[in-house]
Amino acid sequence: MIGVMGVSQSRLVIDDGPYIFMEDGGYRVKTIEQNKLKTKHYRTDIPTSYSNLSFPLHLRDSLASVAPAVYRGVSKIAAISDIHGQYDVMIKLFRENGIIDDNLQWNFGDGHLVITGDIFDRGDQVTEILWYVYELEEQARQAGGRVHFLLGNHELMILEGDTRYIHKKYRYTMALTNMLYQELFSPSSVLGQWMRSKPISIKINDIVFVHGGFSNRVLDYGLGLDSLNQVFRQELIDSPLDSIKQDSTLSDLYFEEGPLWFRGYAAESFAEEDADAALQALGCGHVVVGHTSMESIISLYDQKIIFIDSSIKFGKKGEILFWEAGVFKKGDIFGAKSTISE
Numbered sequence: 483m484i485g486v487m488g489v490s491q492s493r494l495v496i497d498d499g500p501y502i503f504m505e506d507g508g509y510r511v512k513t514i515e516q517n518k519l520k521t522k523h524y525r526t527d528i529p530t531s532y533s534n535l536s537f538p539l540h541l542r543d544s545l546a547s548v549a550p551a552v553y554r555g556v557s558k559i560a561a562i563s564d565i566h567g568q569y570d571v572m573i574k575l576f577r578e579n580g581i582i583d584d585n586l587q588w589n590f591g592d593g594h595l596v597i598t599g600d601i602f603d604r605g606d607q608v609t610e611i612l613w614y615v616y617e618l619e620e621q622a623r624q625a626g627g628r629v630h631f632l633l634g635n636h637e638l639m640i641l642e643g644d645t646r647y648i649h650k651k652y653r654y655t656m657a658l659t660n661m662l663y664q665e666l667f668s669p670s671s672v673l674g675q676w677m678r679s680k681p682i683s684i685k686i687n688d689i690v691f692v693h694g695g696f697s698n699r700v701l702d703y704g705l706g707l708d709s710l711n712q713v714f715r716q717e718l719i720d721s722p723l724d725s726i727k728q729d730s731t732l733s734d735l736y737f738e739e740g741p742l743w744f745r746g747y748a749a750e751s752f753a754e755e756d757a758d759a760a761l762q763a764l765g766c767g768h769v770v771v772g773h774t775s776m777e778s779i780i781s782l783y784d785q786k787i788i789f790i791d792s793s794i795k796f797g798k799k800g801e802i803l804f805w806e807a808g809v810f811k812k813g814d815i816f817g818a819k820s821t822i823s824e
């Protein structure tokens with residue numbers, strides 16, 4: 483929670499965390515409560531309740547595992563993008579649209595929920611969103627559904643130590659913990675390990691999901707989605723930028739032409755034959771992307787490309803994409819569903 487005390491010496495009162503590190507055969511848990519750092523070590527059974535989380539946290543003791551990139555025969559799909567620290571907007575969108583119930587529990591049955599990246603940066607409830615998605619993932623799995631968290635360029639930026647866009651709250655967290663922001667998400671942290679298991683692109687039925695999009699330069703490599711996800715996990719995330727820059731293939735995947743940064747689908751010059759070529763190369767009927775903020779979810783060329791970054795980042799409203807029985811719809815912050823315009 484964030485509160486501003488006084489008018490002249492506006493001072494942040496922050497609660498943040500938990501930041502949980504695997505250490506000495508147990509867990510070191512760091513929380514910030516009312517601007518005070520608390521650090522405790524637990525052998526097992528860490529607490530489930532935290533002042534800034536409005537849901538119980540159930541840590542999984544198995545290591546985060548890598549999920550496949552391709553899913554078939556899925557009955558219904560929802561997708562949301564670019565949440566950027568806006569926990570309250572995300573919860574309202576999920577609740578009003580039946581993804582979760584009033585107790586914040588999974589309510590989407592065997593459906594798949596896709597988050598196409600950019601949970602990090604801008605807003606002040608990033609930690610809360612990450613833990614909520616972590617929790618929801620297990621609830622969905624138990625109901626026969628899935629939550630897919632795909633990495634966006636802001637996840638990459640945080641993992642490589644680029645903190646230009648973090649909310650100032652997290653500078654207090656850094657100061658209080660005496661840690662760099664990316665160290666709070668190191669490979670030995672629970673959230674850091676969990677994020678490093680995540681894909682950058684998946685395909686469900688005939689729909690490909692990715693944060694930015696696929697440039698021709700990347701499509702020309704002909705990588706399948708599983709291989710692409712593997713290259714990100716093994717050769718890009720946590721690799722020094724200098725070594726990425728020395729390799730032209732890795733550079734194409736990591737920087738502006740890469741799937742997490744590409745904005746070409748939103749360019750004036752992007753023609754229908756470009757969309758057709760991309761769909762053919764990917765072997766799919768639709769590509770769903772975030773990254774470029776729109777006022778509303780919109781589509782291009784008869785729903786070949788669908789843009790779902792609905793500007794949740796402003797903290798007021800947003801939309802969620804639905805697919806069922808071959809039909810796309812969008813749901814607004816009040817849960818009203820409507821067709822998608824071009």
Ligand code: ZN
Pocket residue numbers: 600634635636693742772773774
């Ligand atoms: Zn982005």
